[in-house]
Amino acid sequence: MGTLLCFHAHPDDEAIATGGSMARAHAEGHRVVLVVATDGAHGEVPDDLGSDESLADRRRSETAVSAAALGIDRVEFLGFTDSGMNGWDANDHDGSFWQADTDEAAVRLAAILLDEQVDVLTIYDWHGGYGHPDHIKVHRVGVRAAELVAERMPTMRVLEATMNRDEMRRGIEMAKEMGADDFGPTDDHGEEFDPDAPMDDGNPMGTPESELTLGIDVSPFVERKRAAIAAHRSQVSDQSFFLQMPTELFAQAFGREWFIEHDREADGSGPRLGWMFD
Template identity: 70%
Template sequence: MATLVCFHAHPDDEAIATGGSMARASDEGHRVVLVVATDGIHGERPDDLAPDESLVDRRKAETMASAAALGIHRVEFLDYHDSGMTGWDANGHDHAFANADLDEAATRLADIVRDERADVLTIYDWHGGYGHPDHIRVHEVGCRAEEMVRDDLPDLRVVESTMNRDEMRRGLDAARADGVDFGPDEFDPDGPMDDGNPMGTPEAEITLAVDVSAWAERKRRSIAAHRSQVTDSSFFLQMPMDAFTGAFGTEWYIEHDRDARSGPRRGWLFDEVGSAHPA
């Protein structure tokens, strides 16, 4: 069996970005570890917080519930402050993850990766999918941690979780053809995101498509665990299950050990890990 370490920016990112992969890995008998960089303090504040309960407390509890739904074996919180979206005052906080010393943060991640003797580490693409400062820092810290552990773990595979911009566009076009009216706030994956760049990655630059359709229900349960951020009226929970599976039943990655040539191959995170498959 092998070990998968997934590095994420905020509580709930694990569910949306790699939830299916983590559930699949756990069900196959692999060890799954989640590392969360920030406290998520700038998320939505629910009305039902107890007098002695902070939003950080709630979001950590929700992350543990999400982890249980996905079969995650270990959860580590690095407890940096959520940096907020680009341009927020929170960007300037001394303990904001976006301002974290690169080597200090990478050392903390590298220590976990070494301790777990990880076979696969997931991080984010170069602009964190949509340009959030904390997501960008996950990429930077993850890449630096990869350098730090390379001598100890020469076979570690590092893959960047991303979103397939072309697939999103195809899905939106199909929905429009079916008569769906997105209204004045229609999402445009080619439009500028938080950092001014389009959403995700062009399909031609993605190297791996992981089928997690059989784990879509588990993925949605993990999303639902983050009740402070995802209400019952959220489109994540309102979509029919077949539509949710169609939209979120594939998870997309850019592999550091493979060049993109003709778009993503259909495969699995452990395809190149010799000890990963049961006898």
């Protein structure tokens, strides 16, 4: 058995991006570790937040519930502050992850990698999937941490979690064919979401299928994934498209997770379906 460490930017990212893979790894007897870079303090503030409770406190508690749903064995927070969305003043605040020294942050992550003797590390693609500053920083810090432990952990695999842009496009069309327009995501202006449109950093969502190397079938674990998403109640309401989607459509949209493997070259033919511990 091996150890999987998933490195994410904010509380709730773990459920959406790699929740199925984490649940599958747990079910197969692997050790699963979650490292969250920031406190998520710039998320949505719920109406029921207590006077003696911060949003960061609430999101840490929600992460524990999500971790239980996915079978995560250890949760660690790196201790940085949420940097907010691209262009926010929070990007420049002292203590924000975006402003953190990459080597300093990588040393913190490397210490956990060494402590756990990790076999598989997941980070994000080069633009963090959609250009969020903290997601981009996860990529940079994760790559640097892998370099720091390379001599002592030469067999550790690094996988970049991303979205399959072509699959998203097909999924939106399938939802329309199923008459489920009301369950699709929308952009900040309430318009139909377009994965090919510029995101926060001016790039389209995710990665083209031709640049992916691995797709993982997590369909037996989509209900655990959905439960983990629902655990983040402050950020995901009952009316969110994640929870409103019909079961069949949710399984179609989130039953596979996509990665770029650092130890495999993309040949343009698209990802193989496999497993990160193969």
